[in-house]
Amino acid sequence: MELTTHTAPHATIIRVQAARIDAPVALDFKEEMRTLTHAGKGRFILDLAQVEFIDSSGLGAVVAAMKQLRPHQSLELAELQPIVAKVFRLTRMDTVFTIHDSADIAGDENRE
């Protein structure tokens, strides 16, 4: 699974370059997120603009990505597409994550 990073003024934006975060790729996603977040610091925004579909395994992997952060790191989400938004809403995980409409605008805001 391809993840690309972009340094914004007040966050590192991680863009998921895939249409699905689901059972076949969930473990990969979690491990790649671990590598990226361990190499960086501060605030991360996961840009899900390209992700059309997430299943319960993918949701678990996003939660795992947050739990494996180090102290003084945070993970926020952006650009949830309809099915992704629905999964987060139904499971009420939208109450746990800060969710933005735009990753770029969120990355320009100072939230430290």
Added chain:
Amino acid sequence: MKIASEESRRTLIELCLPALAIVTPDILRRLLRALDAEVGCDVLETVHMVLAEAVNNVVEHAYANRPNGAVAISVSRGRTALTIELRDWGAPMFGIPDGIAPDPSELAEGGYGWFLIRSLTSDVKYDRAGCCNRLVLSLPL
């Protein structure tokens, strides 16, 4: 046990493919393509979410990720509901899980699958005949 049909149903697609995680997206793609002209966008999204969880369940639990199983799926349309039937020849299920969602504050990494199935369907039935598991899911149209 035969599921009583209260209305005439029309079969939209039937397929049987290997129950492997890597094949699941292809199974879903084929089913969604067949349903695209038949149901609205909202129903299609729900079918996608429910079927992904149901197929994952077959792969991970009925066959416990062993690469020797198949899953047969049929989707039929009635007047008020879409019926999805999944059959596999793996380990039996001991009842249908309640599907209670984990508390969000617990940050659970799993346990959402049956909750999503239960939330998005109007009816779930399971039976086992011989060595065949059959799960029948109804989605309101």
